[in-house]
Amino acid sequence: MSVNWRNISLFAALFVALGMVWTFQSPTLALTIVNMGLISAIMALGVNMQWGYAGIFNVGIMGFTAVGGLAAVLISMPPVGAAWSAGAFGAILGLMIGAATIFAAVLVTRRMVPGWPRMLTLIAVLGVGWTLNRAVFVPAINAIEAVNPASEGYLGGLGLPVLLAWPVGALLAAGAAWMVGKIALGLRSDYLAIATLGISEILISVLRNETWLARGVKNVTGIPRPLPGPAEVRQQDWLPGLADTLGWSVNQTAQVVVQLGYATLFLIVLGLLIWLAEKALNSPWGRMMRAIRDNETAARAMGKDVTKRHLGIFVLGSATCGLAGAMMVTLDGQLVPTAYEPLRFTFLIWVMVIVGGSGNNWGSVLGGILIWFLWVQVEPAGRWLIDVATIWLGEDSALRAHLLGNAAHMRLLTMGLAMLLVLRFSPRGLIPER
Amino acid sequence: MSGPVLIGDAMTGGYGAADILHDCTIAVEKGQIAVIVGPNGAGKSTAMKAVFGMLNIREGQVRLNGRDITKLTPQARVAQGMAFVPQTSNIFPSLTVEENLEMGAFLRRDDFRTTMEQVFDLFPILRDKRRQAAGELSGGQRQQVAVGRALMTQPSVLMLDEPTAGVSPIVMDELFDRIIEVARTGISILMVEQNARQALEIADKGYVLVQGRNRFTDTGQALLADPEVRRSFLGG
């Protein structure tokens, strides 16, 4: 039981740190950190399923979260009627032609014997498919993008409640993961890493460039909220009383109430996931997964279909990341494709998993919130550090100004160092696997 | 000078927690051929690795010319005049035959061309294939490359782990002849062999290892004559 106390005190320390932010900086900042921290924890949980349970090395997390975020747009935004009538048919037909082409190409590769005839058939199939696709697809998306381009210019969504986007985001990410996994699982771990890195860059490119889909770099803003916003909360008659009791302004109180609402929502999801993950980990299935991770050869010899098992957990973990991605876009209320950067959305999550303790779900949660906390707080700390370290250069030194201007990048340095130090001196992380 | 050139004396140890070798002794005298035989998994390869310092032994000693070398790294033992041809992956497949031999002489700073000529004289086929990647050669030729590589340091003791594994009977006879030839030049040979009968025939000293222990130790001829050895290990 002593281990448990240790863990509880770790979480308590984190709680105290957040409390200090609440008191000395601001309650809203503390809650901002908590909310994004909870989402990060879910992403870390997803990665931990893949890495901690099964030893699968996924560096395409960014892509899967972005796909989840796309779901928020596709589900909740109102459909753009004019765009649908202008080009939806062509766009969908074009996509279907594309899918059929790929399917046909796969069939050709599978069914025909290797050699020149196969190669030529393949090229012919791809060429015809591509030409058809262009002929149908391009005019359609041009028509869509021409519809009120300043605020629309895309198909819009289904106008359904945004919370529905969360499971759908998970599904979309699962689909993408299934395709990558089919190709790259079963090969060396490095190959899977490169393949996932590639697919995530491609998914982001799609998000940025397919304007008809989600407005690309023009961003989708004003995504419907699952909870009332600060403006509505302010209208409540109990609010001024609460603000008075707390001694805060009405604005701040309203904001804190809204943020707490989101925190509750996220906590419910996280709790549910943890519960499921713990149950799975301690089930025969979880034991089998760890057995495979620890000795793949032996597991194979015992007749386990390792690749299939890996595919399953890879899809599950990626779906979890997709879920978190949808939650994040819901929290932000907007989809900003240019904001997706691998260092932030892939590698930072890895730091969370490693620091938290790979193989342990609670470790991922701790790592997720803690690292996010540091990510936010290191920037001012880094600026202060550079400020102090370069004081001797004098107030108006150009070098000093330059370094201060770039201080934000201290966080990359710090995160890398944290990861390397934990990997070296405490490879099992803060909360080790049991 | 009396006493063996190389001796692994009362070695006990293994790869991890469990011991593979138990109080196992193997030795070779100057210019002689010592052969280790025994069933699969008996620990023959392990004993060779122990003698060459590739695994830690808990008890016992390895002595070269009477000097205790138990603590030396394999590289240091190479520098001391020992050479080892492992049982598997004993060549550099993508390097040419000539480069394989050069790598054998890596520690030598003097001109090793005469040694290379000697190796080519010993294995003439290698001279013809000197520019070919070693990985492309046949099994017997690879073994020749492996032995040749080990000879490049001009060792005083040559250790061979199953040099005839996987080669045809004719090539095997040929290899045995070459090994005898090497021994005649004064190099002591410590060798593990699957083909126990033939190996013991050329052996000055034979060791029968079972489950990491010395079961029989005698001259090659005596072991061949021993009815119990014949029954259990030589197939009658």
Added chain:
Amino acid sequence: MDPINAFVLLANFVLVPALAYGSQLALGALGVTLVYGILRFSNFAHGDFMAFGTMVVILTTWVLQAAGIGLGVLPTALLALPVGIVALALYALAAEKLVFGFYRRQRVKPVVLVMASIGVMFVTNGIVRLIIGPGDQRFEDGGRFIFSVREFREWSGLAEGLALRTAQGITIVVALVVMVALFWFLNRTRTGKSMRAFSDNEDLALLSGINPDRVVRVTWILAAALAVVAGTLYGLDKGFRPFTYFQLLLPIFAAAIVGGLGNPMGAIAGGYLVAFSEMTITYAWRRFLGHLLPEGWTPEGLAQILSVDYKFAVSFAILVLVLIFRPTGLFRGKAV
């Protein structure tokens, strides 16, 4: 029908740029493949190593420019190259000493080393952005063109023009020199041969008395030199931006894997293959077809297979095809 103009057009927009880009990728992939062959892991920090080395080259270039030292028509960066190489080599050796060496001696699974390389990538990325910032930097100077489109048109009298920028010309020449030197080193010198031996069979290399630490050190120095050259050439050609260098990881790894990880010849072939595929697939073929097809047959669209925004998809597609059909790469690498 006008095949000569069609060819000139193609050369100007596809062949020459792809040759330059392919050389840069090949140099990058050589570094990756060397590290893979000897140290047996995929170094995710390689892109940021390139950025680090190039940053030093840029800073040195600025200092040289301020001091009025230059190479005339050639870019000053060439003069700064050795400084960058030394700096990155020291940096990589420090990383080996502080990070990689520890895991190597433990003989951990490769994936742990990959993980460590991600930590190093983070740190390197932070350092580069802290020092030079995340923005674009141009440091090309000297003559801009070896010959320009206008000069070519006047010389040849053709309708289409062909330009060869200094950066492109230098890239091709330098890459060729570096590759020849590297192969000479690997195939002809004692140290080079010992590296290949080590890559072939580590245990036997140890038994032969090859010093693993020395092999590893030389590998890092070579990888660093290749990374700086690749990064500087890329920067001269297309401009420097830290994030772009990180993104180069994908085509570089695609090139190395296509050729067969651990196989230097394969890395070079892979680099050009990826570059030419990327260029041909993202090139708008309309004008080219216009020259070749009969009057009135010119296609209406751009006749572009993929927009340039999806150039990563090309690397990825090549990667996927190789993984499906020939996981060890075209030139039979070490990985399975």
